[in-house]
Amino acid sequence: MPDRPIWKSGVTLAIIAAICTSLVAATWQLTAERIEHNQQEWLERSLRPALAGLFFDTGVTESKLTLPPPHGLPGSGPAIIYRVYAQGQPVAALFIVSARGGYAGPIRLLIGVAMDGSVTGIRILEHRETPGLGDRIEIIKSDWALQFDGRSLRNPEPGKWKIKRDGGDFDQLTGASVTPRAIIKAIRETLIYFAANADSIFARGDD
Numbered sequence: 223m224p225d226r227p228i229w230k231s232g233v234t235l236a237i238i239a240a241i242c243t244s245l246v247a248a249t250w251q252l253t254a255e256r257i258e259h260n261q262q263e264w265l266e267r268s269l270r271p272a273l274a275g276l277f278f279d280t281g282v283t284e285s286k287l288t289l290p291p292p293h294g295l296p297g298s299g300p301a302i303i304y305r306v307y308a309q310g311q312p313v314a315a316l317f318i319v320s321a322r323g324g325y326a327g328p329i330r331l332l333i334g335v336a337m338d339g340s341v342t343g344i345r346i347l348e349h350r351e352t353p354g355l356g357d358r359i360e361i362i363k364s365d366w367a368l369q370f371d372g373r374s375l376r377n378p379e380p381g382k383w384k385i386k387r388d389g390g391d392f393d394q395l396t397g398a399s400v401t402p403r404a405i406i407k408a409i410r411e412t413l414i415y416f417a418a419n420a421d422s423i424f425a426r427g428d429d
């Protein structure tokens with residue numbers, strides 16, 4: 223039997239490669255939508271705890287603003303604000319900001335603020351604080367983050383937005399005062415920003 227010409231093998235290989243590429247592309251296209259949907263659901267579920275006790279009828283992530291620096295919020299990178307509504311009326315803004323001055327770098331933080339300027343909840347999104355020391359800011363490690371629920375610029379009064387050992391109202395973390403100081407400062411700065419900018423936050427169009 224004569225040898226198969228080399229060009230025929232080449233064509234066969236090219237056809238197989240084209241079929242495989244098409245299969246991969248089709249599979250990617252089919253799954254990409256589902257992956258995006260799952261990611262969106264995950265984000266919604268992660269953000270909701272910072273809006274405890276609020277009624278809202280929009281998705282948390284539906285109305286997003288991304289503010290490039292300089293924006294006046296804590297952190298030198300972009301800040302994100304999700305606007306949350308009930309029956310078309312604003313009920314809260316959810317901030318993603320970076321607290322400066324953490325023990326091991328910036329701490330990415332979620333802060334929910336109701337329209338009356340009170341904190342609806344905070345959660346830690348990302349940090350590099352030390353396990354067993356600064357990492358007790360995480361809700362799965364301790365209740366420390368819950369003490370901010372319902373607080374506002376006047377509760378406690380401005381001079382008391384500190385840990386107790388500095389003469390303030392908030393619990394510290396034993397052996398780790400640097401981390402709480404950074405977070406308390408970032409929450410207060412965010413509340414100040416909200417008080418000054420609530421109208422413009424809700425007046426702007428979505429990203």
Ligand SMILES: Cc1cc2nc3c(=O)[nH]c(=O)nc-3n(C[C@H](O)[C@H](O)[C@H](O)COP(=O)(O)O)c2cc1C
Nearest residue numbers: 325326351352353355356357397398399400401402
């Ligand atoms: C290895 C190591 C890791 C530390 N990690 C943290 C931390 O994650 N957060 C923190 O606030 N302090 C951390 N500290 C302790 C701080 O250096 C500081 O002593 C502590 O925050 C107490 O501050 P204070 O004396 O003002 O209360 C760490 C210290 C060491 C030696």
